[in-house]
Amino acid sequence: MKKIHISLRKPQAGELKANRKVIAVCVVLAAMLFICFLDDFTPSGRVIPNYFKYVIVVSLIYSVASLGINFYSGYQGDTSLGHAVFFGTGAYVTAYLTTQFSGINFWASILIGMAFSAVLSLPVAWAGSRVKGSFMVVITYGYCEIFRYLAINSNTLGGTAGMAGIPSPKIFGVRITKIPWLPSNKDGFILILMAIVGFLALFTYRIVNSRVGYALAAVREDEIAAYAMGVNVKAYKRLAIITSAVITSVAGSFYAGFTNVADPSLFGATLSITIFTMLVIGGRRSISGAILGAFIVVICPELLRYVQDLIGLPFDPWYILYGLMLVIIMRFKPEGLLGTKES
Amino acid sequence: MSEVLLSTQNLSKSFGGIMANKDINFHINRGEIVAIIGPNGSGKTTFYNLLTGITRCSGGTITFEGKNITGKKPQEITKLGISRTFQNIRLFGTLSVAQNIEIARHCRTSSTMWDALWHTKKYGTEKEENAEAVERCMEYVGIADKKDWKATNLPYGMQRKLEIARALATDPKLILLDEPAAGMNPKEKEELMDIIRKLSSDGYSVILIEHAMRVVMNIADRISVFNYGEKIADGLPTEIRENPVVIQAYLGKGASADGNA
Amino acid sequence: MAVFLQQVVNGLAQGGIYALIAIGWTTVFGIVGVMNWTHGEVYMLGAYVGFFLTTYSGMGMVPALLLSMGAGAIIAVLIDQFGYVPLRKRGTLARSGFITALGLSTFLRYSANAAFSADPRVYPALMEYHPITLFSIGGTAVTINSLHLIILIGTFIIMVVLQLFFTRTIIGKAMLAGSQDMKTLALMGADSEKLIKITFAISGALGAAAGFFMGMLYTIYPTMGALAGLKGWACAILGGIGSISGSLVGGVLIGIAEALTSGFVSTGYKDAISFVIMILVLLIKPTGLMGYKFEEKV
Numbered sequence A: 001m002k003k004i005h006i007s008l009r010k011p012q013a014g015e016l017k018a019n020r021k022v023i024a025v026c027v028v029l030a031a032m033l034f035i036c037f038l039d040d041f042t043p044s045g046r047v048i049p050n051y052f053k054y055v056i057v058v059s060l061i062y063s064v065a066s067l068g069i070n071f072y073s074g075y076q077g078d079t080s081l082g083h084a085v086f087f088g089t090g091a092y093v094t095a096y097l098t099t100q101f102s103g104i105n106f107w108a109s110i111l112i113g114m115a116f117s118a119v120l121s122l123p124v125a126w127a128g129s130r131v132k133g134s135f136m137v138v139i140t141y142g143y144c145e146i147f148r149y150l151a152i153n154s155n156t157l158g159g160t161a162g163m164a165g166i167p168s169p170k171i172f173g174v175r176i177t178k179i180p181w182l183p184s185n186k187d188g189f190i191l192i193l194m195a196i197v198g199f200l201a202l203f204t205y206r207i208v209n210s211r212v213g214y215a216l217a218a219v220r221e222d223e224i225a226a227y228a229m230g231v232n233v234k235a236y237k238r239l240a241i242i243t244s245a246v247i248t249s250v251a252g253s254f255y256a257g258f259t260n261v262a263d264p265s266l267f268g269a270t271l272s273i274t275i276f277t278m279l280v281i282g283g284r285r286s287i288s289g290a291i292l293g294a295f296i297v298v299i300c301p302e303l304l305r306y307v308q309d310l311i312g313l314p315f316d317p318w319y320i321l322y323g324l325m326l327v328i329i330m331r332f333k334p335e336g337l338l339g340t341k342e343s
Numbered sequence B: 001m002s003e004v005l006l007s008t009q010n011l012s013k014s015f016g017g018i019m020a021n022k023d024i025n026f027h028i029n030r031g032e033i034v035a036i037i038g039p040n041g042s043g044k045t046t047f048y049n050l051l052t053g054i055t056r057c058s059g060g061t062i063t064f065e066g067k068n069i070t071g072k073k074p075q076e077i078t079k080l081g082i083s084r085t086f087q088n089i090r091l092f093g094t095l096s097v098a099q100n101i102e103i104a105r106h107c108r109t110s111s112t113m114w115d116a117l118w119h120t121k122k123y124g125t126e127k128e129e130n131a132e133a134v135e136r137c138m139e140y141v142g143i144a145d146k147k148d149w150k151a152t153n154l155p156y157g158m159q160r161k162l163e164i165a166r167a168l169a170t171d172p173k174l175i176l177l178d179e180p181a182a183g184m185n186p187k188e189k190e191e192l193m194d195i196i197r198k199l200s201s202d203g204y205s206v207i208l209i210e211h212a213m214r215v216v217m218n219i220a221d222r223i224s225v226f227n228y229g230e231k232i233a234d235g236l237p238t239e240i241r242e243n244p245v246v247i248q249a250y251l252g253k254g255a256s257a258d259g260n261a
Numbered sequence C: 001m002a003v004f005l006q007q008v009v010n011g012l013a014q015g016g017i018y019a020l021i022a023i024g025w026t027t028v029f030g031i032v033g034v035m036n037w038t039h040g041e042v043y044m045l046g047a048y049v050g051f052f053l054t055t056y057s058g059m060g061m062v063p064a065l066l067l068s069m070g071a072g073a074i075i076a077v078l079i080d081q082f083g084y085v086p087l088r089k090r091g092t093l094a095r096s097g098f099i100t101a102l103g104l105s106t107f108l109r110y111s112a113n114a115a116f117s118a119d120p121r122v123y124p125a126l127m128e129y130h131p132i133t134l135f136s137i138g139g140t141a142v143t144i145n146s147l148h149l150i151i152l153i154g155t156f157i158i159m160v161v162l163q164l165f166f167t168r169t170i171i172g173k174a175m176l177a178g179s180q181d182m183k184t185l186a187l188m189g190a191d192s193e194k195l196i197k198i199t200f201a202i203s204g205a206l207g208a209a210a211g212f213f214m215g216m217l218y219t220i221y222p223t224m225g226a227l228a229g230l231k232g233w234a235c236a237i238l239g240g241i242g243s244i245s246g247s248l249v250g251g252v253l254i255g256i257a258e259a260l261t262s263g264f265v266s267t268g269y270k271d272a273i274s275f276v277i278m279i280l281v282l283l284i285k286p287t288g289l290m291g292y293k294f295e296e297k298v
Helices: A002-008 A013-041 A050-076 A084-100 A106-128 A133-152 A187-208 A211-221 A223-228 A233-259 A269-282 A287-311 A318-332 B044-051 B074-080 B097-108 B113-118 B121-141 B156-168 B186-201 B213-219 B237-242 B244-251 C002-032 C039-056 C061-090 C093-116 C146-168 C170-180 C182-187 C192-217 C224-239 C244-265 C267-284
Strands: B004-015 B018-029 B033-037 B059-064 B082-084 B174-178 B205-209 B222-227 B230-235 C131-137 C140-145
Touching: A013 A050, A013 A187, A013 A287, A050 A187, A050 A211, A050 A233, A050 A269, A050 A287, A084 A106, A084 A133, A084 A233, A084 A269, A106 A133, A106 A233, A106 C267, A133 A269, A133 C224, A133 C267, A187 A211, A187 A233, A187 A287, A187 B113, A211 A223, A211 A233, A211 B097, A211 B113, A223 A233, A223 B074, A269 A287, A269 A318, A269 C093, A287 A318, A318 C061, A318 C093, B004 B044, B018 B044, B018 B205, B018 B230, B033 B044, B033 B186, B033 B213, B044 B082, B044 B174, B044 B205, B074 B082, B074 B097, B082 B156, B097 B121, B097 B156, B113 B121, B121 B156, B121 B186, B156 B174, B156 B186, B186 B205, B186 B213, B205 B213, B213 B237, B222 B237, B222 B244, B230 B237, B230 B244, C002 C039, C002 C131, C002 C140, C002 C146, C002 C170, C002 C192, C002 C224, C002 C244, C039 C061, C039 C093, C039 C192, C039 C224, C061 C093, C061 C192, C093 C224, C131 C146, C140 C146, C146 C170, C146 C192, C146 C244, C170 C182, C170 C192, C182 C192, C192 C224, C224 C244, C224 C267, C244 C267
Parallel strands: B033 B205, B033 B222, B082 B174, B174 B205
Antiparallel strands: B004 B018, B004 B059, B222 B230, C131 C140
């Protein structure tokens, strides 16, 4: 009975707009399915180069991370330059467990990585209750760099070289790279990651429009007023960073499972900044924006590398343009490409 | 006949040696409107911060509905039924009017991430209850037509009203208003007085910090006067108007209460 | 004991350089309220200007240092002009200033990488250097490298000039006041744009001086600003944001802490120690050693 009532309620302007975005996400995901299976229908074989599929997989992995950081830097509103801690933790936990213990499979390692990341996010939450703004930026930056140095100096974790030989995940005993009914070794990853990104998009959308999401909005907008409205500010800050960390950790685990290596740069501030700027470019607090941002930041350098080879540039132009892109977006569309405008 | 809703006993707060509130004994009955007046810096807002748990008191006790609530956390106090507005408006600026009010339903609802993800029955019921509460609160202060406006885009007077609506949405027993008439034009002040009177007749107790004497003298059942962190007088508006200590401390020698309206 | 003191002395020059970077951060942060993430890049560019001047025009240390500082000042003012001024005009500086700075920093760093190539460069020997014995304990001499000594003296002179500027000139006083409350200062009739430009110029000159000194000590490379910039920020936090003497103390302490870490723990953790210190300070005493407290009014 309740359900009927809800469906009869007239959708509001904001929801319609949001619905359009959800549709746009669906279209993009459908396009990727098409990419996966196009080869199946072409008798001559490879139409979509495997390298292109590789880029798609990496984009999807970063989409997960970007959706993850969205909970913290988007909905709760604090800048984090330290999300590589959770990405790296996911990657290293998967790397360590799957290479050192034959009994632990990839999927179990994801869960264990999530647990580790949740624990490692607690200090950030604690710090966030003591300092704010610019100081949280440097705290998170320093936090992930410390982990990078720990990884570099740890023999157990392979030092500078990191850990290699991470097995690709298996589904029902079949390696994800060798699923017989899929045309290439990347398609298994594409399908699974698409499902995860889709689930996370739904998860985020529903949480944001719920009591929990509203409480996060209150904390973001005005902590004192949030307290006065009966919101336990500290608990919600903790909830935001834990959720964020756990999701980012999943991305890290998949990165390790896909590339089969984990190295200290996965803990580094450079990766943190990349994850953060993906969200900023796409639009904070925008689900489709987070995904779009990840795709832009992964695909553009690959395209540019192609251009670079073509015209014989002696240097990699990506980072120069990337910096310029951030400056230009902040000047003309500070809310990000798909973000909602603020006042 | 009248039952004490909230009282403080020797409530004190010092900031590094400066007594912002000193031994304040204060009470309010159910359905009563009590105004707190006093010069700037006399500790009125600090008193609110102590009552709502945003700052911890250094001494004394706060009793609400017969229970000692001293030292409780702000979110717990809101849940017990004390709600407030702010002197420098603290709305959730980028959110809509309706969302601002729905956030205030937080302490009266309990659905979790799980409920939100799977849209459980509880989630649906609460969403519906909230929608009703939002409508009711907007009607109450007369901003129902501004439902989808962004809070920062509202005219100043309406922002103050939205703050009241938001405070109301927490289902409080006691509402603390911090200079609600500041920046309002005479017409808005009239509407504000109507709202406060209505709150009182609907059984809410209201404490009101206000500088606009006309508002205070018109609607307050009782007035407390603060000066230098101490409560220096307490009584009916007519008594306060005549009280020489008040006139001297608050209005200066030779001034009259009407002159400051 | 002698070994310990030797490590302390070894850290001093590096600490002085960090202090110079730290003051550049904290002055801009105080006046504009934005973490000027490009500061590390100004430092890097200052080091390169110094490198080109000393290598190709055979300039001596002092003129090259002064010219680098001038170049640093110009670069910093240009960064403000093209990066932050448009945001200030739109009133979006608080919201998008930091990310703009992040973008500008990336842009400058990799432009330098493209222009100067990623190869590390070495300054020519600008002076003879030899160890000078300071004192000896139990037969072991504690020495300071003459190069370190020159850098320390240079840092010290710059600090003294800066201190005089802040306490004796009207603009310097206005800057100090502005770092407490820029809005009120503007209401008092101060030309805030001019003040901001001067602040950036000073910040840039200090950053470039730090880069120049760094070039005299070690190799320089286009990405050198990333880590050094952050370490400068760590020193500023340790000393207390907004305090010049605090920055000096913070810089020297972190320089010493690094020398001790590489001497007694492991060189692998040398760069991590400043982050550890920074985080601990922020969590235990967010105002730093000599900073003041910011509180929000309810």
